[in-house]
Amino acid sequence: MRFLRIRSLLKKYDHLLTIPVIIGALIILFWVITALSIDLWQPYDPLEMVSRRLQPPSTKHLLGTDALGRDVFSRTLHGARHSIPIAMMVVISAVTIGSLLGAVAGYSGKWIDGFVMRLVDVTLAFPPILLAMAVAAALGPGLRNASIAMVVVWWPVYARLMRAQTLEVRERDHVEAAIASGVSRTRLLFVHILPVCWTPVLINATMDFGQAVLLLASLSFIGLGATPPTPEWGAMISEGAKFFYYWWIALGPGVSILLVVLGFNFIGDGLRDYFDPRTSD
Amino acid sequence: MLRYIIRRLLAIPLLVFGVVTICFFLAHNIKGDPLSSLLSFRQLGNPEIVAATKARWGLDKSLPEQYFIYIKNLLAGDFGTSFRTRRPVLEDIADRLPATLELAIVSLVIGSLAGIFLGMLAAYYRNQLIDDGARLFALIGSSMPVFWSGLILLFIFSVKLQILPGPGRLDPVTDIPPYVTGMFTIDSLLAGDIDKFLDAVRHMILPAFVMAWSMMGIISRIVRASMLDVLNQEYILTARSKGARELRVIMNHALRNVMIPTLTIIGFSFAYLITGAVLVETIFSWPGVGYYAVSSTRALDFPAIIGVTIIGATAFLVTNLVTDISYAFANPKIRLGR
Numbered sequence: 001m002r003f004l005r006i007r008s009l010l011k012k013y014d015h016l017l018t019i020p021v022i023i024g025a026l027i028i029l030f031w032v033i034t035a036l037s038i039d040l041w042q043p044y045d046p047l048e049m050v051s052r053r054l055q056p057p058s059t060k061h062l063l064g065t066d067a068l069g070r071d072v073f074s075r076t077l078h079g080a081r082h083s084i085p086i087a088m089m090v091v092i093s094a095v096t097i098g099s100l101l102g103a104v105a106g107y108s109g110k111w112i113d114g115f116v117m118r119l120v121d122v123t124l125a126f127p128p129i130l131l132a133m134a135v136a137a138a139l140g141p142g143l144r145n146a147s148i149a150m151v152v153v154w155w156p157v158y159a160r161l162m163r164a165q166t167l168e169v170r171e172r173d174h175v176e177a178a179i180a181s182g183v184s185r186t187r188l189l190f191v192h193i194l195p196v197c198w199t200p201v202l203i204n205a206t207m208d209f210g211q212a213v214l215l216l217a218s219l220s221f222i223g224l225g226a227t228p229p230t231p232e233w234g235a236m237i238s239e240g241a242k243f244f245y246y247w248w249i250a251l252g253p254g255v256s257i258l259l260v261v262l263g264f265n266f267i268g269d270g271l272r273d274y275f276d277p278r279t280s281d
Numbered sequence: 282m283l284r285y286i287i288r289r290l291l292a293i294p295l296l297v298f299g300v301v302t303i304c305f306f307l308a309h310n311i312k313g314d315p316l317s318s319l320l321s322f323r324q325l326g327n328p329e330i331v332a333a334t335k336a337r338w339g340l341d342k343s344l345p346e347q348y349f350i351y352i353k354n355l356l357a358g359d360f361g362t363s364f365r366t367r368r369p370v371l372e373d374i375a376d377r378l379p380a381t382l383e384l385a386i387v388s389l390v391i392g393s394l395a396g397i398f399l400g401m402l403a404a405y406y407r408n409q410l411i412d413d414g415a416r417l418f419a420l421i422g423s424s425m426p427v428f429w430s431g432l433i434l435l436f437i438f439s440v441k442l443q444i445l446p447g448p449g450r451l452d453p454v455t456d457i458p459p460y461v462t463g464m465f466t467i468d469s470l471l472a473g474d475i476d477k478f479l480d481a482v483r484h485m486i487l488p489a490f491v492m493a494w495s496m497m498g499i500i501s502r503i504v505r506a507s508m509l510d511v512l513n514q515e516y517i518l519t520a521r522s523k524g525a526r527e528l529r530v531i532m533n534h535a536l537r538n539v540m541i542p543t544l545t546i547i548g549f550s551f552a553y554l555i556t557g558a559v560l561v562e563t564i565f566s567w568p569g570v571g572y573y574a575v576s577s578t579r580a581l582d583f584p585a586i587i588g589v590t591i592i593g594a595t596a597f598l599v600t601n602l603v604t605d606i607s608y609a610f611a612n613p614k615i616r617l618g619r
Contacts, residue, residue, distance in 0.1 A: 218559075250432055
């Protein structure tokens with residue numbers, strides 16, 4: 001019985017489970033598991049000097065050692081601990097704040113709408129990287145402050161998206177029926193409007209996980225995110241750039257970012273094609 | 282249409298004002314004391330020097346006062362003085378703008394042409410190996426941090442293969458061409474110096490390619506989708522049944538209609554260009570506005586950070602407006618509908 005149910009479930013999502021989506025999911029799964037379990041199987045301590053400095057890759061140190069004699073492979077795997085949870089936290093916070101404000105704006109209209117949307121307009125007037133840099137610089141370096149800066153940059157996208165959705169859904173029959181049956185405004189918003197609006201937000205958010213990993217790495221690369229000795233991917237590439245001829249220092253973190261972003265993009269693409277067949281073939 | 286343009290134009294000064302206000306208060310709520318970027322540790326211990334420096338930079342006044350002075354100066358075109366270079370921020374930016382523009386224009390041209398080409402290729406060979414290959418190539422470009430791809434390409438082509446020069450705009454031993462536009466390729470051509478021109482071009486290949494590659498993903502995706510849409514239209518069938526050659530069908534009939542969505546997306550890639558300028562210039566030691574922004578940020582030089590941000594945001598707003606308007610003009614459905 002149970003087996004049959006899984007099969008029919010698989011059949012239902014047949015169009016979603018394309019090869020890129022499966023590859024993307026496997027990549028993300030690998031990194032999530034690594035982030036959760038790395039302490040149990042790390043080859044070396046990521047913060048300790050374990051060998052001579054600037055050693056090229058060998059069987060002992062798969063990705064060589066960095067300028068302080070730390071094992072680059074262990075540091076790369078540990079990087080998942082920072083990039084992935086922070087990217088997820090940032091996107092989830094941005095989605096929550098943005099879509100709540102957007103939904104309230106679209107739903108209540110009047111001055112609340114005006115106020116929220118002007119705030120959105122001003123925030124979106126900044127080129128994202130410059131706003132993130134300014135906010136992160138004002139708050140001071142560190143991963144926490146970089147995350148705050150990223151949420152500040154990101155929430156308006158979701159506010160705008162959610163507002164447009166809410167305006168459209170508000171006119172639908174089931175909402176009118178709910179109003180006619182006299183439900184409260186809060187219930188109307190949370191039970192009858194928000195759940196219907198989720199699809200585009202979900203697709204956008206999946207794509208944005210990857211973008212968040214990139215932005216975090218960029219901020220760290222500039223020197224505003226992770227501070228030494230944190231094994232964060234962007235900061236590691238920045239160290240690699242200082243020791244330019246020792247190419248292996250930046251190799252691991254760069255490939256890791258590429259894989260994670262690619263993985264999220266594959267999944268996001270798949271979700272978009274699945275929910276909106278117009279853009280696929 | 283006209284009303285729409287006027288409304289959008291009127292909004293720009295208000296938005297810029299909002300941007301300025303946010304920037305100002307960000308800069309004045311910093312944890313790191315701006316004085317620490319102005320004075321040495323020993324000087325910070327001397328109250329007289331601290332007081333004099335505060336007075337010199339206007340830091341002794343109250344916050345609202347400083348805000349009004351800043352706005353007043355901005356209106357007069359004065360963005361303040363950089364803590365780091367001790368020069369007016371606007372001059373600093375103006376000096377570095379040509380380098381950024383030169384790189385950005387070349388990147389934009391390469392990125393759009395390659396993106397359009399890849400998108401059309403993918404659409405034409407839909408669901409075949411070429412389609413997958415083109416899409417994957419574009420996607421990889423936008424999934425890599427540009428500062429890393431730049432680093433790796435620099436290592437491969439400059440250090441290992443030694444066929445392209447290292448960072449910078451010209452060979453260190455060459456002196457810069459006489460100033461006309463500030464763009465070394467144009468200036469060296471104007472001076473009739475072909476060798477210098479080729480040197481400038483060779484220095485631009487890697488950074489421009491890295492920036493272009495990061496834009497190809499989004500451009501080729503839109504081109505592919507709209508191309509698929511267009512290729513299914515009846516007038517394409519008509520053109521084919523008239524016996525038009527395939528290349529003509531694509532170039533004459535299909536491409537024109539694909540251009541409308543492409544135009545918008547190229548406008549949107551301005552954000553990519555700014556991100557690219559900041560990160561690519563840093564890794565390639567390209568002395569442009571992006572590199573300036575990063576160095577200022579690292580030094581907590583707030584007048585400079587705010588200046589770059591305000592100018593960047595204004596340029597961003599104007600580009601978005603131009604994109605929206607040209608989109609409306611290019612699309613008869615919108616132009617005639619309103």
